[in-house]
Amino acid sequence: MTRARARGTSAAPEEDPTSVANHPSALKRHRQSEKRRLRNRALKTRLGHLVRAVRTAVASRDPEAARTLARASRELDKAVTKGVLHRNSAARKISRLARAVGALATTR
Numbered sequence: 001m002t003r004a005r006a007r008g009t010s011a012a013p014e015e016d017p018t019s020v021a022n023h024p025s026a027l028k029r030h031r032q033s034e035k036r037r038l039r040n041r042a043l044k045t046r047l048g049h050l051v052r053a054v055r056t057a058v059a060s061r062d063p064e065a066a067r068t069l070a071r072a073s074r075e076l077d078k079a080v081t082k083g084v085l086h087r088n089s090a091a092r093k094i095s096r097l098a099r100a101v102g103a104l105a106t107t108r
Contacts, residue, residue: 040084043079043082043084044079044084044085047072047076047079047084047085050068050071050072050075051072051076051093051097053068054068054069054072054097054100054101055097055100057069058100058104061104065101065104066101066105069097069098069101072094072097073094073098076093076094077090077094
């Protein structure tokens with residue numbers, strides 16, 4: 001209980017930090033953004049695992065590194081079209097991974 005309440009004066013109730021506006025459009029917007037946030041988080045986690053798989057394949061000099069790179073780059077490109085990643089960010093990741101896989105191929 002706040003001090004103002006204890007003294008008997010009227011004070012606004014403390015705001016819940018997770019509350020949203022009560023307008024129907026604001027409630028809908030909140031539902032939509034929460035769905036997108038969860039979807040984006042899951043997709044980013046999946047992308048991180050794919051990128052890590054390529055890096056692990058390169059580090060272990062796996063001959064299948066090119067195949068894992070192709071899968072990762074395809075998923076990164078899809079994430080760009082869905083608006084999860086910025087296109088330059090995805091291009092940078094793909095470029096660095098491709099360079100590592102290419103260096104692996106030339107050292108054989």
